[in-house]
Amino acid sequence: MRFVCSSPIQPPGRRRLAVRFPTLILIGASAVLIGSAQNASSDVGKQWFAHVQYLADDRLEGRLTGTEGYRKAAQYVADHFKEYGLEPGGTQGYFQPVKFDVQHVVASESKLALHDGRSDTPIHLGESAILGSRLPQRKDVSAPLVFVGYGLHIPEAHYDDFAGVDVRGKIIVYINGGPANIPGALKASARSPQEFVSFVEKAGAVGTITIPNPKSMDIPWDRIKLAASQPGMRLADPELQDSHRPMFTAIWNPAHADELLAGSGHKIADLLAIADAGKPMPRFDLKPALKATVVTKNEQVESPNVAGILRGSDPKLKNQYVVYSAHLDHVGVGEPIKGDKIYNGAMDNASGIASMLDIAEKLGKSGVKVKRSVLFLAVCAEEKGLLGSRYFAQKPTVPKSSIVADLNTDMFLPIFPLNYLVVYGADESTLGEDIQAAAAPLDVRVIPDRAPDRNIFIRSDQYNFIRAGVPSIMPEFGATANSPEDKAEAEWLKNRYHAPSDDAQQPIDLAAAAKFDKLMLQLVERVANASDKPHWKPDSYFRRFAEPRASE
Numbered sequence: 207m208r209f210v211c212s213s214p215i216q217p218p219g220r221r222r223l224a225v226r227f228p229t230l231i232l233i234g235a236s237a238v239l240i241g242s243a244q245n246a247s248s249d250v251g252k253q254w255f256a257h258v259q260y261l262a263d264d265r266l267e268g269r270l271t272g273t274e275g276y277r278k279a280a281q282y283v284a285d286h287f288k289e290y291g292l293e294p295g296g297t298q299g300y301f302q303p304v305k306f307d308v309q310h311v312v313a314s315e316s317k318l319a320l321h322d323g324r325s326d327t328p329i330h331l332g333e334s335a336i337l338g339s340r341l342p343q344r345k346d347v348s349a350p351l352v353f354v355g356y357g358l359h360i361p362e363a364h365y366d367d368f369a370g371v372d373v374r375g376k377i378i379v380y381i382n383g384g385p386a387n388i389p390g391a392l393k394a395s396a397r398s399p400q401e402f403v404s405f406v407e408k409a410g411a412v413g414t415i416t417i418p419n420p421k422s423m424d425i426p427w428d429r430i431k432l433a434a435s436q437p438g439m440r441l442a443d444p445e446l447q448d449s450h451r452p453m454f455t456a457i458w459n460p461a462h463a464d465e466l467l468a469g470s471g472h473k474i475a476d477l478l479a480i481a482d483a484g485k486p487m488p489r490f491d492l493k494p495a496l497k498a499t500v501v502t503k504n505e506q507v508e509s510p511n512v513a514g515i516l517r518g519s520d521p522k523l524k525n526q527y528v529v530y531s532a533h534l535d536h537v538g539v540g541e542p543i544k545g546d547k548i549y550n551g552a553m554d555n556a557s558g559i560a561s562m563l564d565i566a567e568k569l570g571k572s573g574v575k576v577k578r579s580v581l582f583l584a585v586c587a588e589e590k591g592l593l594g595s596r597y598f599a600q601k602p603t604v605p606k607s608s609i610v611a612d613l614n615t616d617m618f619l620p621i622f623p624l625n626y627l628v629v630y631g632a633d634e635s636t637l638g639e640d641i642q643a644a645a646a647p648l649d650v651r652v653i654p655d656r657a658p659d660r661n662i663f664i665r666s667d668q669y670n671f672i673r674a675g676v677p678s679i680m681p682e683f684g685a686t687a688n689s690p691e692d693k694a695e696a697e698w699l700k701n702r703y704h705a706p707s708d709d710a711q712q713p714i715d716l717a718a719a720a721k722f723d724k725l726m727l728q729l730v731e732r733v734a735n736a737s738d739k740p741h742w743k744p745d746s747y748f749r750r751f752a753e754p755r756a757s758e
């Protein structure tokens with residue numbers, strides 16, 4: 207899963223538990239048996255967990271795109287696709303190589319200051335702000351700052367934080383979030399790099415400063431700042447880039463944001479209160495100007511997406527593809543937390559790849575025929591801004607118009623029993639009904655997303671298929687408000703999300719993971735066998751991306 211606090215820029219934290227399987231974890235008043243203990247007498251979830259263990263092993267060093275650890279993971283997936291009888295679906299066998307421009311920001315040699323007209327006040331990199339690494343940084347910048355509220359430009363909602371504000375030559379400062387009366391999907395889309403970065407560049411701004419709202423921050427600042435040393439990437443193919451000029455990008459610690467607001471008559475606490483109330487924000491010039499010297503090191507790397515095709519049985523429908531996607535990469539080796547520097551990414555997203563392999567195996571080996579073809583796709587560079595999936599969705603290895611759906615799995619989080627699913631995109635297309643139908647026989651209920659400001663809908667690979675016009679969904683485990691499971695998820699995000707402790711030693715509910723795989727298998731079969739291909743709801747905002755395909 208991609209990091210929340212920045213959209214155009216990017217940054218992201220192991221706690222080795224003293225206990226090992228089998229063990230008991232106490233959630234609220236109820237004790238939930240976890241790990242292999244629960245399944246000591248059966249094979250439930252064992253195969254799934256074996257994949258997770260391989261992919262999240264320290265030997266794979268966190269599967270950073272472009273590294274040997276990622277290459278081993280890609281080979282593992284390709285070898286299994288072959289074993290299950292899938293056809294190669296890449297450009298080089300099972301692989302589709304993708305090239306990336308990599309930028310390392312050297313914080314120790316970079317400088318940041320606020321200038322009030324008379325003197326410079328140095329800004330502490332790390333404590334107060336971190337520099338973005340994804341978009342090519344400007345080497346030197348000295349520019350006025352302007353606060354643009356949420357920084358949202360959404361014509362169809364008649365909402366524009368940029369209306370009447372001249373941002374030319376300035377650095378825009380904004381708080382993540384948006385007015386409560388605008389649908390989450392719309393806000394999320396306006397925040398995507400495709401929309402946001404190109405809009406800001408066209409408007410003439412020379413940089414962006416994002417202030418995350420603490421209420422929607424998945425992880426605390428202490429861990430966000432550790433991620434500042436991680437390299438940023440963008441697709442090397444100029445056709446697939448959102449900006450054309452270097453741009454200053456940074457994330458400002460909300461606890462230090464009054465440094466920016468000094469003399470403006472506004473305090474960060476008041477602005478965050480407006481954001482929490484979902485009300486429109488004021489826009490105003492900021493008193494200080496920003497001066498920065500940014501030192502970077504740059505290189506190019508190549509890493510593959512991995513694709514395998516289970517050929518459909520229907521003479522006509524076999525030329526249509528249901529994509530089952532999951533990202534294979536994670537964030538690699540980083541700043542140590544509790545002495546551990548390997549960010550293993552077991553839930554994020556070895557778990558999703560393991561489910562994909564389970565389903566590919568069941569379909570591939572069982573001899574069960576499905577009418578449409580199923581394209582299993584393990585993508586790279588999700589953690590770097592959904593880049594591998596963007597490349598595939600734009601340059602697919604099968605005809606673009608033949609892709610009828612994307613079912614994406616990213617960090618579905620089987621840490622408690624599966625009773626509820628949150629399905630991102632469920633309201634947008636008929637796939638919402640399909641997953642409900644697959645879930646019902648297993649007594650799993652699809653419940654609404656209670657935190658739309660986390661922008662999950664644009665934070666994983668399905669979003670690139672959506673933009674290519676393909677109906678898509680992404681399910682994850684859900685919980686009812688304030689339930690023990692809800693708290694367990696929040697704790698997980700706080701402590702393990704993008705931390706070295708997201709490893710194969712953490713408590714995992716294997717039976718729940720196996721139940722999820724069963725559900726997803728039913729979904730794949732249902733979508734692949736349906737007489738009609740999935741379609742967008744008439745009132746879906748995302749339907750617009752499918753319009754050129756309407757005549758097909």
Ligand SMILES: [Zn+2]
Nearest residue numbers: 207208554589
């Ligand atoms: Zn992630």
